[in-house]
Amino acid sequence: MTIATIDALSPELVPGRGGGGPAPTRTVVAYGFWLFIISDITMFSALFAAYAVLSGRTADGPTGSELFNLRHVFIETMCLLLSSYTCGLGALSAERRQRDRYLVFAVLTFVLGAAFLYIEVSEFAGMVSRGAGPSRSAFLSAFFTLVGMHGAHVTAGLIWLTYMMAQVVAKGLRPRVLQRLLCFSLFWHALDIIWIGVITVVYLMGAP
């Protein structure tokens, strides 16, 4: 098909919309990364299942309602939600090629994510120092595995975000860099979705 005939097609028939030719790279890259996120969520579902099965097996040790501090959990949730918001605004600035605005939002995202991690790690340290570490009971093993795995994902996200900021500074907002930023946004928003499951299943149902 020549360029002239492609241009004559109606918008419904352009590539990627059912009319001949592959979809734009942006769509294909986002789809591939989306498949990774869904497999990641599937992995988390196994940890959720383990927690659901073991949450009553406290071996006469401390239970969830004795250990959890819902005030801290609420602050953690707000940190994550706000960091998702700044991450989204950063993605918008990047698409509009506003480099400095992007960097401001990226730093905000990093600070909010780091605040989340700080609260989570100090919570974990407090539990371990009270003798409620992961080896205390099956319930606590499942708790530390599930919540710790989410925390590990947030840590990986913060390292990735630092790397993306360095790329934006060094290379500018090139199309290739924008694709990586798109993947990072998907990852960061997906962590929020997993956290919603964690607060509902672990904290709110576990500490009535």
Added chain:
Amino acid sequence: MHGSDRPYDRTPGVENQESTANVLSYTVGLGLAVLLTIASFVVSQTNLLWPPGIPVGLVVLAFAQIGVHLVFFLHLGTGPDHTNNILALAFGLLIVFLVIAGSCWIIADLNANMMPMPMNMPR
């Protein structure tokens, strides 16, 4: 390269389409997410709902919030670009449901059929 008026990208990787996302959609999403989070905490801490129904209420609120995140933050829509994303998500949800509900079902069954244990055995 970005100013093309053609309705699609001819060069892979070079975008000229405006994203459908904008600041308003992120702000609406954040507002709804915060409201639903506060609702979850209130429901779990008070007797606003009939107490045996609180877990059901929390699950409903969680699903609502996941929906808000998918639509306003991840921009999952009904457009033709999203057909594959939605199908993959539906398949993922099926697997997640099978793993969690199946595990709970099997273990609850095992517990129900367990021989009674002496009281001093560690649980």
